[in-house]
Amino acid sequence: MGGNTGTDTVTTKYSGTDEELAARLRLAVGRLNRRIRIDDKESLPPLQLSTLVTVENHGPLRLSELARREAVTAPTMSRVLTALDEAGLVTRAADPGDARGVLISISATGVSRLAELRSHRTALIARRLDRLDDQQRNALEAALPALEALLVDEED
Template identity: 45%
Template sequence: MTGVTRQVAETEGLTDVELAARLRMTLGRLSRRLRQHGPQTLTSSQASTLASVETLGPVRLGDLAAAEGVSAPTQSRLVASLEAQALLRRTPDVDDRRATLLEITPEGRRQLEQLRTERSAFLVERLGTLSPAQRAALVSALDVLEDLAET
């Protein structure tokens, strides 16, 4: 029995609860493995904050906290640590002089790109160990995983 055939046979009899638990455990393990690769200068929360600021562009602290799903005080501590490393900076909000916006710095972009490059290299290495059938199964599963992530 090939790895793909064995996986299909193993999952056909799973309940939704069992499948959810297996998926959660597997994604958690993969996520931990990925976090081990790349610059160790950033925590996962700092990397997530930096990536959100990059994506959102200049953003207010409250809006960033909402996007990250954390409280404003927690986000404020994360931002302060990233500012101390010169990875984020505050700029005045031209539309509201009382407010400031957060922007990623060139060094922040460099570190984020390095993190992504090293984590992608780890995945490329692991993908190279897959058989053609496993790669095809992964490609098919990606559509489903992307749908799960969107809902």
């Protein structure tokens, strides 16, 4: 395994400010995410992928609820859903609680496509992990609980 050894980040206390740590973390996570998107040529556009995951995790949902969850306007979400629907990744059904409403669900094709994308992206990250030495890999493993804690929303 390659890579430089750096300092022992598992046992060394971080000596910078919270702002410096936040900036470095933002930059590292953002660049890694961008690299994965660039390397993953078979992926969906980010908003389509995010919407599909939201529908998988919380569906069936109305367009307005999806737009709220994804922090976009209803017209933007409508365009995203049209693309996902045309690709066969979501289905639309009448809302039994409101005859005017439509509920969006993930299709079997959508479930399959998400599984493929997740597998492919995991493989992309695994190849990058192969470049790290044991010390760097151990530091990443030790940092995972803290990184996962950052994903918990304050209202959870």
